[in-house]
Amino acid sequence: MTDRFEAGTALATEGLRKRYGPRVALDGLDLRVPTGVVYGFLGPNGAGKTTTMRILTGLVHADSGRVELLGRPFGRGDRRRLFEVGSLIETPSFYPFLSGRENLRAIAATGARTADARVGELLQLVNLGERARDRVSGYSLGMKQRLGIAAALLSDPKLLLLDEPANGLDPAGIAGMRDTLRALAAAGKTVLVSSHILSEVQQLADVVGIIANGRLVREGTIAELLSHEGAVRVRVTPDEIQGAIAALDALVGPGAASSEQGPEPGWISVRFDPARSAELNRALADGGIFAARIEVGTTLESLFLSLTASQPDVGAATAPRPPEPPPSPGWSA
Amino acid sequence: MRLFRSNLRKLVRRPATYITFLLLVGLLALVLVAVVAGSQQSTDPDAALAARLFVTFPQAYELVLAMVLGIGGLLAVTYGAAIAGSEWTWGTLKSAVARGESRTGYTTLGYAAVSVFTALGLLAAFAIGVLASAAGAIVIGVSLDGMGDTAALGGLPEQLLRAALALAMNAALGFAIATIARSQLAGIGVGIGLYFAEGIASLFLPDVIRWFPFAASAAVTSGAASGSVTVGGEPVTTSSLDPNTAVVVVVAWLVASLAVSALWTERAEIGG
Numbered sequence: 222m223t224d225r226f227e228a229g230t231a232l233a234t235e236g237l238r239k240r241y242g243p244r245v246a247l248d249g250l251d252l253r254v255p256t257g258v259v260y261g262f263l264g265p266n267g268a269g270k271t272t273t274m275r276i277l278t279g280l281v282h283a284d285s286g287r288v289e290l291l292g293r294p295f296g297r298g299d300r301r302r303l304f305e306v307g308s309l310i311e312t313p314s315f316y317p318f319l320s321g322r323e324n325l326r327a328i329a330a331t332g333a334r335t336a337d338a339r340v341g342e343l344l345q346l347v348n349l350g351e352r353a354r355d356r357v358s359g360y361s362l363g364m365k366q367r368l369g370i371a372a373a374l375l376s377d378p379k380l381l382l383l384d385e386p387a388n389g390l391d392p393a394g395i396a397g398m399r400d401t402l403r404a405l406a407a408a409g410k411t412v413l414v415s416s417h418i419l420s421e422v423q424q425l426a427d428v429v430g431i432i433a434n435g436r437l438v439r440e441g442t443i444a445e446l447l448s449h450e451g452a453v454r455v456r457v458t459p460d461e462i463q464g465a466i467a468a469l470d471a472l473v474g475p476g477a478a479s480s481e482q483g484p485e486p487g488w489i490s491v492r493f494d495p496a497r498s499a500e501l502n503r504a505l506a507d508g509g510i511f512a513a514r515i516e517v518g519t520t521l522e523s524l525f526l527s528l529t530a531s532q533p534d535v536g537a538a539t540a541p542r543p544p545e546p547p548p549s550p551g552w553s554a
Numbered sequence: 555m556r557l558f559r560s561n562l563r564k565l566v567r568r569p570a571t572y573i574t575f576l577l578l579v580g581l582l583a584l585v586l587v588a589v590v591a592g593s594q595q596s597t598d599p600d601a602a603l604a605a606r607l608f609v610t611f612p613q614a615y616e617l618v619l620a621m622v623l624g625i626g627g628l629l630a631v632t633y634g635a636a637i638a639g640s641e642w643t644w645g646t647l648k649s650a651v652a653r654g655e656s657r658t659g660y661t662t663l664g665y666a667a668v669s670v671f672t673a674l675g676l677l678a679a680f681a682i683g684v685l686a687s688a689a690g691a692i693v694i695g696v697s698l699d700g701m702g703d704t705a706a707l708g709g710l711p712e713q714l715l716r717a718a719l720a721l722a723m724n725a726a727l728g729f730a731i732a733t734i735a736r737s738q739l740a741g742i743g744v745g746i747g748l749y750f751a752e753g754i755a756s757l758f759l760p761d762v763i764r765w766f767p768f769a770a771s772a773a774v775t776s777g778a779a780s781g782s783v784t785v786g787g788e789p790v791t792t793s794s795l796d797p798n799t800a801v802v803v804v805v806a807w808l809v810a811s812l813a814v815s816a817l818w819t820e821r822a823e824i825g826g
Contacts, residue, residue, distance in 0.1 A: 328653065
């Protein structure tokens with residue numbers, strides 16, 4: 222037993238590997254999700270998030286590595302461990318000819334025994350009470366998503382695994398989901414949410430894990446991750462980006478500065494001690510470039526992009542392996 | 555039990571259940587109407603006599619059952635494939651497995667509910683077929699005295715049980731095909747293809763094909779002992795198994811189909 226499986230851990234994986242033919246989906250994933258938190262599981266398309274979710278719910282089996290759910294090992298033949306786990310993997314799955322209520326009753330007939338009254342409670346919780354008798358085939362994507370979240374909560378799980386739960390939800394739906402998940406975490410339950418909506422994760426998650434090429438590249442609380450990165454953001458005019466990067470690289474070192482791909486052009490991220498940001502300004506000025514803005518720190522989006530944008534999709538057999546990440550704050554090695 | 559009851563509830567609400575049954579009854583009615591109409595219009599006395607025998611009781615009991623079995627065999631395969639395939643197509647199997655449900659248990663209980671509905675469909679279609687035959691007999695002017703034949707009526711429960719077993723096997727075959735294909739449409743398509751392929755192959759290899767699922771299921775009732783399988787609903791003479799041997803063969807196909815479904819589901823990597 223390593224520390225990864227220490228007490229107070231709701232979910233842990235160690236050396237998780239999975240291949241689909243020649244394609245590597247997971248390449249030694251080490252994950253540790255503390256009990257009672259909302260954990261944001263981030264990664265670009267094909268990074269291995271959904272494969273991880275599938276392994277954690279017994280839909281597929283890892284080639285090697287270990288999984289522990291709620292303090293006990295989980296592998297083939299341990300399906301009853303899932304009685305305490307609720308999940309929404311990829312798109313919500315329902316019988317289109319049944320109503321929302323009938324679908325929840327059908328799902329409740331599988332796995333852990335669930336009280337009938339729970340179905341009604343959850344339909345109210347996800348604001349589908351008035352449409353509960355309508356066929357699911359007539360539901361919008363957002364309504365199906367809300368019904369999927371209700372289905373995941375049926376057995377009052379200790380651990381909730383949600384794959385892109387905000388898909389199709391309107392702003393009110395997202396806010397409602399956020400409140401529900403925060404309340405669950407406050408009640409001591411653990412929620413793992415994979416998402417591409419970084420701003421949403423930033424508002425929702427206590428702890429974040431970033432995965433790329435089937436490996437975890439960062440893990441920690443959002444505050445820790447952002448402060449640990451020590452980034453400074455500089456904004457110049459778009460035609461000055463190349464000159465600015467050259468000037469900053471000359472000061473900090475090659476590769477320290479990179480242009481951001483966000484909606485606002487001209488932003489450059491520099492890995493540099495924020496306390497010395499005046500030196501960056503001077504270096505730019507010496508090069509004849511004047512920064513329009515300088516911001517200390519980084520956003521989750523820029524951190525995500527800097528960690529994952531340069532890496533090709535998982536599965537490229539010849540893809541360079543990402544650099545070994547330093548131990549993140551809070552990581553038990 | 556709660557999963558079995560849930561499966562029954564799902565099938566009650568499922569359009570495929572009613573569409574399949576209405577197809578069976580509709581095709582049955584069509585055949586009987588054709589027989590009655592043919593008997594009245596035909597100038598050939600042999601054809602008219604054959605049509606009269608078709609609606610003459612107690613033989614009509616066996617003929618109706620054989621027709622239900624012939625048409626129902628094809629429909630049972632498609633029904634089984636539709637139910638099993640949709641679990642993959644709609645991703646509902648994924649939800650059950652992710653909740654910790656046993657894959658084998660989920661598959662076999664799903665099949666058990668389907669077999670209950672095929673048996674109910676058989677009984678209802680047989681009853682409707684008998685009533686339609688009786689109506690045809692009245693139209694043609696054949697006596698209905700034979701309807702109360704005690705020997706024929708006494709043997710009916712056993713014949714219906716045999717037919718129910720045969721249809722259950724056909725549904726299990728559809729279940730297995732759709733499970734391997736992981737698709738509703740592919741399961742239905744392959745099931746229909748196999749039905750007709752077996753019927754055509756029986757013309758060339760009758761001694762081999764009689765051991766195959768559709769030929770064996772058509773031979774389980776005493777009415778089929780004279781030897782016929784159906785090709786697209788049309789009877790084709792062949793060397794059928796005797797009914798008792800056919801029952802054993804049908805049970806073997808049923809067990810094998812269920813085992814394939816369970817094993818395939820158990821070992822499958824579920825995505826989508």
